[in-house]
Amino acid sequence: MNGWALSLSSNGAVRSIDPGHACTMPPEGQFTWVHLDGKEAETNRWLQQHGHLPETVVAALTAVETRPRSEAFANGALVNLRGLHPEGDHGGDPLVSIRLWAERGRVISVSFRPLDGFEHLRAAMEDAELHDPGDLISALAILITAKLDPHVADLGDLVDSCEADFDADRAYEMRRLIARARSQAIAYRRFVVPQRQALEGLAIMKTEWLEEADRLHLREAADRFARMGEELEAVRERSALLHEQFTDLRAEQIETRTLVLSVVALVFLPLTFLTGLLGMNVAGIPFAHEPWAFAAVVGMCVAVAAAIAVYFVRAHWFRN
Incomplete structure (x- = not known):
């Protein structure tokens, strides 16, 4: 099976283990993170036979189409988040999905496509910087916002430059730039707004593995997503206005x-x-x-x- 698992022992040492050996709950004070490739058939079989998860959770972890959400279950929580893909991976949605099942001492994550910066999160786990599911999920939320925020800011800067350099002689080129910015803003906003709601719901979820510091980081990430959602909405509206101005300008030139x-x-x-x-x-x-x-x-x-x-x-x- 194409996946990996890391285990943090009670003495602070991190070791790599076979995902097949991570099917049991770790003892008190230990933390295990299992990451699986959703495209492989073995992943679904492992989740059903060794994950000890409810059927609804297994279906949510292996679903092809997902949206950001957080939902509490009896002994854990299902969390779906979206982040940027690495450079060069342009297939499908611009924001790729990562699905997580979190419970005391264990996190199971499933992804169908690579997530930008995911290797940094694994390195933090290997360096024993993540001690429980709360640390892992809050670090993932902060990582996603840190990667996505510059792209949203670039879209705003692009619209700013088009507004400042409004030139009839470059109408065709600028209309293409505006159309691209508007399309990306719509695609990002589709997931940014529900992701804010998912993180806000997770921050107030009653669970023992979420400490106050984790809840603070989740609220901070949710606030950044709220700001990005407002910026994306502004980019969408300003792009539509600029497109109308270029259309009016073209009509005036023809007239x-x-x-x-x-x-x-x-x-x-x-x-x-x-x-x-x-x-x-x-x-x-x-x-x-x-x-x-x-x-x-x-x-x-x-x-x-x-x-x-x-x-x-x-x-x-x-x-x-």
Whole structure:
């Protein structure tokens, strides 16, 4: 089975053990963390045969689609959280899920895709910095916020720069940037808001393995998620407003160009009629053999065009 398990003994030593040997509850003062790959069939079988978990918990740990939640059971708690994927892993949702079952002395985590920074959490466990499920879950919540917060801030900075550098000549490029920022904000907010609620619910959950310091860290992470949710909502609304402004700008540009084409067509319409009338190949056209006739026709055309142009100017057709 593709997974690993770490066990913290009562004397503070951490050792790696086979996940198959972690199916029993550790003695008082010890802590075991088992992490499993949800894509493997052995994971579901191990959870059912060796995890000693309720069927609803096994189903929640191996579900393909999840949302952030925290729910108390008789002897433990089910916690689903979402965090960023490592760079280069672009399959599926932008925030990957990690599912945890926590009870006194033991945590079982299941993930289908890698979680950014997860190796730091394992290193903290190997360095004996995590002593119970409360330490592990609160450290995971803080880790997720630390990784996600800069990305949310970058989205806000991107919208700020587009607002400050609003340029009609770069409308196409900036519309693509705004559309990308809005799409990412919507995708992040889908999980950030319920994740805040999940952490707030976990912070007030009545369980013996959550100390006051752990609850404080969970509330701090929930507050950061609340702030990120507000920032993402602002990014979404500001992006929509910028998109509307670019759309209005494009409509104004099309209207201006259409107006210019209409004016040019109206100026040349009587000239085309005049030249077409005089260009008919029939007898009786006046002054057809006079040497000054061509100059007279050209002068007449210029005068007509000037008169029409003066009319458009006085009618304020060129006013924005």
